[in-house]
Amino acid sequence: MTNTDSIGFVCGTKGDSVSFLVSKNIGLSFGQIVRIDSGERNFYARVVNSESSSTLETIEQLREAEGKEAFGPYSAYRSVEAILFLEKRGDTLHSPTFNPNYRDRVYAATDEDCSILKLSGELEIGCLRSEDHILSSVGINIEAIPRMMGMFGMTGSGKTNTELIINAQLIDNSPRTVALIYDFAGQLLEGKEIKTQRGLKDHPLFHSKVQFYSAQDGKMAVGxxxxxxxxxxxxxxxxxxxxxxxxxxxxxxxxxxxxxxxxxxxxxxxxxxxxxxxxxxxxxxxxxxSLSSDLFPASNYSFVESVLQNICKGITCLIDISGLRSEDQNRIVCLSASAVPEHFKRMWEDNFEEWRKLPTLLITLEEAHEFLDPNKPRTIFSDIALTYRKYRVGLNAVTPRPSRINFDVFAELWTKVIMKTELKKDRLYLTENTRTWSTVKQK
Ligand SMILES: Nc1ncnc2c1ncn2[C@@H]1O[C@H](COP(=O)(O)OP(=O)(O)O)[C@@H](O)[C@H]1O
Ligand SMILES: [Mg+2]
Structure with a gap:
């Protein structure tokens, strides 16, 4: 299957968990994908844990450390735990039906494995990292947008950056795709660090394919x-x-x-x-x-109508709600987010041919836990995640607190981008409710 050397061999399996011993100086990392060749089958697994130890007694270890005695090269070892997620037999790929055998050889994923795993997609997020190499691209297909997605990670883990990468490509693919983005921290227009980072306003199509709404310029009023x-x-x-x-x-x-x-x-x-x-x-x-006169003036103009018209034409709408009181943020988000998907649904029901001309929509929602918390009143976003798939409306629920996302909604988020999380509770929720995921080196 491959010319590259193996990185180790299987020393034990249990269910979908595989342990293997690795040779010295192997540049493995957590999250890396490995391939295990097992007779006619190849298994793919993700590294989740590692342990290194010695076969020696403590006293022997101390003597060796002091240089008083040498016990040869086999006194220390590193074992790695990986979780199986895919099996390949001939040309067919499926969930593992069995597990590898003792002594099967383990390999770092190669470019060929990358294409077998079908990791590339029209909306490119980054590249697969394997050992110290950067392999081919990893992305999401446009058809996968309505299957909903989630991005989870603590502050500073790279959520905003990933949002920028995905949304920039939705703009590139306009009018096949369009984005509706709720920016709570006001970082997507110009980038977070204005001097060093770029934002959507630096996109070459910004002036023709993006409309920016912000409370500051009075463009966000709901009459x-x-x-x-x-x-x-x-x-x-x-x-x-x-x-x-x-x-x-x-x-x-x-x-x-x-x-x-x-x-x-x-x-x-x-x-x-x-x-x-x-x-x-x-x-x-x-x-x-309690409706503030800045956002809710006495008029018959509503920015929601403008958002709807733009989205239908494939013009991405970036709605900056930073600086608003949190009740107002929720009101603006829910009012506009309900109008757009409702229109997609109505068109599907009343005018299917016109609906087919609509772009595929991805709604990026930061602070998603505020809108999908099972302990808070239901919002339009749980309906979107649960029932708007067939109307080609997708939700990207972005949050540092995945465990606060309603269980049924979480199960519908088929594409999960998982970054570093702070709280154990969130990590447990992710591992218990996610089958597998891959590491991506972002652009
Ligand atoms: N793929 C990446 N490579 C290098 N630096 C990154 C990457 N993604 C994010 N960063 C940097 O990390 C910092 C935090 O990223 P950000 O996307 O704002 O995270 P979050 O939205 O989760 O708080 C920023 O300074 C950003 O420039
Ligand atoms: Mg952010």
Whole structure:
């Protein structure tokens, strides 16, 4: 199968776990992919653990360390644990149906293995690292976007960089693909370190294929007259049914200007012109008065409409919500994120031919745990992850806290980009709920 030398041999197997002893001076690393040749089969496994030790008694080790006695080259060893994830037999690839045998030879993955594993894809993320070599490219196919993805890693682990790499390629592939990006830290336009890093504004197609929205330039307003009572649940996840009924009554009474009219009347006369229980009126009016006038001015313009039109044309929308209060961030994110996928769904149902012309959409959501936490009210994002696959809408849930992502949603994130995580709880959640993953050296 290969001309390269083996890096070691199998010294034990148990289920999908393989231990092997490695020869001296082998540049293995955690996460590396290895191939094990076992008769007619080749197994692929990922290095998850390593241990080095001596076969000598402590006293002999001490004597050897002092140079008083030499015990030969076989007194020390390094064993490595790897988890099997794929088996190749002839030309067919499948999940392992068995495991390797004692003494089977282990090899570092080669370029040929890379092509067997089909790691390359239209959206290139980086290259496979094997020993000290950089092998061929690793990427995601456009068809895989609606199968949902997740990126997990602590601050500084490279999430923003990976988001930039993927989204830049979605822009390259426009109008076949398009991106809707929620930037919580304001780092994607210009890069995190403005002097040394590049951001989406440095993309050659930025001026024709990207629209930037930010609260600072007033482009992110949602006019009050564009908010129908049906949207209140998106803005106020804790709203109760009596308040919703009152909102509909106000809408029927005042029309599109219902929020403004009710707010003015309540301010001047202490009532809203529609009969309702005082507590319900108070609860609803408190919510409606909490909408800040910068983001929710009295107008009939909504940036959500502009986002929707751009996305349909293949123009990527970068929405910078840094600096906003967290309630406002949630409102802006949920309002715009529900309108776009809903449109894709409606087109699929009502006008299939037009739907086919729509680009494949990837929504990048930072702080994804805030929107997919099982202990918080459900948001549009769990619906997207669970049911929007067939409409060609994909979600990229980016978070340092994967264990706070609702279990059902996590299972739907088929592409997982796993970086270094801080908390043991998150690492356990990832290992227990992920079958296998590969290491990628990013561009
Ligand atoms: N593939 C990479 N190679 C080299 N440096 C990187 C890479 N990815 C990220 N970095 C650097 O690491 C730092 C943190 O990366 P960033 O993407 O902002 O992480 P996060 O969003 O997870 O906090 C940045 O200074 C960035 O330039
Ligand atoms: Mg970041």
């Amino acid at each position: 009050l007259s564009t908010i129908l009572p049906g949207k209140l649940e998106t803005i106020f996840p804790d709203i109760q049914p009596p308040q919703k009924r009152l909102a509909w009554a106000l809408y029927r009474h005042f029309g599109a200007d219902w929020i403004q009219s009710a707010r003015e009347l309540y301010h001047n006369e202490g009532n809203v012109g529609v009969r309702a229980q005082k507590v319900v009126v108070e609860a609803l009016m408190q919510k409606l008065s």
